[in-house]
Amino acid sequence: MSGRIELIALEGLPLVAPGDDLAVLIGEALARSSLALRDGDVLVLAQKIVSKAEGRRVALADVEPSEEARAFAVQVGKEPRLVELILRESARVVRARPNVLIVEHRLGLIMANAGIDQSNVEPGYALLLPENPDASAARLRARLAPEGMRFGVVINDSFGRPWRRGTTGVAIGAAGLPALVDRRGEADLFGRPLQVTMIALADEIAASASLLMGPAAEGIPAVLVRGLDWTAPGSPASTLIRPANEDLFR
Secondary structure: OOOEEEEEEOOOOOOOOOOOOHHHHHHHHHOOOOOOOOOEEEEEEHHHHHHOOOOEEEHHOOOOOOOHHHHHHHHHOOHHHHHHHHHOEEEEHHHHHHHHEEEEOOOOOOOEEHHOOOOOOOOOOOOOOOOOHHHHHHHHHHHOOOOOOOOOEEEEEEEEOOOOEEEEEEEEEEEOOOEEEEEOOOOOOOEEEEEEEEEEEHHHHHHHHHHHHHOOOOOEEEEEEOOOOOOOOOOOHHHHHOOOHHOOOO
16 A cells, blocks of 8 residues: 555535436546546445435335234334335344344345435435445446556445444445455564454445545545555455354354
8 A cells, every 4th residue: 555545525426316327427526526537546435326326216105014024113113114125135134123123135244224224315215225236336347447447446335333333334345456355374573474364455445435425414425545556356345244154153
């Protein structure tokens, strides 16, 4: 890495609607800010604008809750239609208690409410995660990056963490950069080889961009991270998910 990393908010993006071409909107935002992409740039996008562009918004009035959803809704104190969407997007329920529904998303992510959100979404609607966030990141990168440029795209979502209060940005999609950097075998300052060190690079990038994005009415869903350097080959965000056989708490 260089000695300096910049975070640049791409301001002026309009409210994204289903079917909008995100690559065009981002290109226009870059032009308004007189920014040209450079080698080593990473574009971080809030999950919401990717989901909205991909038509992942669902009208709750169109959802018919199952008996299972109604039972969980009583247990956790959530709207049955919302719970039905959560269950549809999930492989299993991990924990359920008043106001808490932790699930394993079909993508393998362990998260609250299957990542389904109603904040900054029109009343009466809920927003699902992208169908395949890594593929979404790859498509955007292919549209935006000149051939041969080291350029990454990260799709960022806010996660809570076990045993920690508060949320932080996490990469649910990535393309063009190594989401996970394996540094095992490298020497530390005293020549000892690293035994277990693997760096969640995409998560660290997502968390840094969250400082500008904000969770409420900030209206900054895209951040350009400049000054990074990497040599490892690209890998998707799915490589960050710990396999079940390595999970000591499952």
